[in-house]
Amino acid sequence: MSEKSFIVTLKESADPEKFKESVNKLGGSISHEFNLIKGFTVKLPESLHIDSLTKKHESEIATVEEDSKVHTQ
Template sequence: MAGKSFIVTLKESAPDAQVAQFKRSINELGGAITHEFSLIKGYTVKLPEELHINKLKEGFNPIIANVEEDKEVHTQN
């Protein structure tokens, strides 16, 4: 699947039912969860190019703590 990857962190207070709904919605929108973090409510998600991350944010804004594009970072130039 072509698309972009994002790291999405949910609020620790997010109820399990809403977390499950968030995870289902990723698949329903044509995306995929490629990694689930174990210490936090966080996921690496891949979304189709035509689906902007704002679509996901709109529906789950109350439980999303942070969203950032998953990309390579460097500590030195």
């Protein structure tokens, strides 16, 4: 099964433990937790669209972007 990876940052008022629990219940996983910001790298099965997570936590999520490689010149 193929997965997609997203970087999700939460608002300051959000409960990160509640968010992590929700990701696991939806069949995803947290592959990295950032220290300086309230954020995570979230892996979701391709069959589960990121909208499922963002709709459930729209009041807690600040930003979502697909994780990808960055190149410099």
